[in-house]
Amino acid sequence: MRKTLILFMITGILLSACGRKEMPQVDTGKPPHIEALKHDMAGNSLRLTFALLGGTGPVGYHIDRAEIDPHCNCPAFWQRFFNQPAIRGQKGKVLSRTINLQTYKRAFSFRIRAVDSAGNLGVWSKPIRVRAEKMME
Numbered sequence: 001m002r003k004t005l006i007l008f009m010i011t012g013i014l015l016s017a018c019g020r021k022e023m024p025q026v027d028t029g030k031p032p033h034i035e036a037l038k039h040d041m042a043g044n045s046l047r048l049t050f051a052l053l054g055g056t057g058p059v060g061y062h063i064d065r066a067e068i069d070p071h072c073n074c075p076a077f078w079q080r081f082f083n084q085p086a087i088r089g090q091k092g093k094v095l096s097r098t099i100n101l102q103t104y105k106r107a108f109s110f111r112i113r114a115v116d117s118a119g120n121l122g123v124w125s126k127p128i129r130v131r132a133e134k135m136m137e
Contacts, residue, residue, distance in 0.1 A: 031055060031121075031122055032052065032114035032115060032116040032121070033052075033053055033054050033055075033114050034050050034122060035050065035051045035053050036050060037112065039130075041130060044100060044102070044132040045098050045100050046101060046130050047096060047097070047098050048063075048097045048128075049094060050095060050096075052091050053114075055114065055115075056120065057116060058086035058087050058088045059091045059114055059115070059116045059117075060085045060114070061084045061114050062115060063081045063082040063083075063097065063099075063110060063111070064080055065081035066078045066108065066109045067106060067107070068106075068107035068109060070107075075109045081110065084097075086116055101130060101131075101132035106132070107130065108129070109129050109130075
């Protein structure tokens with residue numbers, strides 16, 4: 001009797017803890033991604049121009065920022081700088097985002113990635129390193 005009870009308990013634990021319990025996801029094909037990313041500086045402003053493609057349904061994007069550590073000349077911790085939720089009408093259009101650098105002689109790295117309405121994340125872009133050269137007026 002004791003062995004049977006232990007066997008049922010072990011079987012119950014194995015069945016309840018086996019893998020993640022989620023609804024099956026539909027293969028969305030190509031994941032969301034950023035295309036034709038360009039950047040330029042105008043004074044103390046960084047302008048990003050890009051297109052959002054792929055993914056399921058509407059597509060948005062995330063921009064992260066990291067301050068460059070002056071001692072190792074490498075990015076410190078990445079932090080979310082801007083979050084554009086997935087909105088209809090953005091996919092396939094050329095979008096732009098202007099980021100004001102309000103600090104003097106501090107360097108930053110920015111990166112961007114696409115995200116669709118199903119929560120699929122695209123890959124991060126290559127980091128874009130910028131520095132404000134003049135004081136803000």
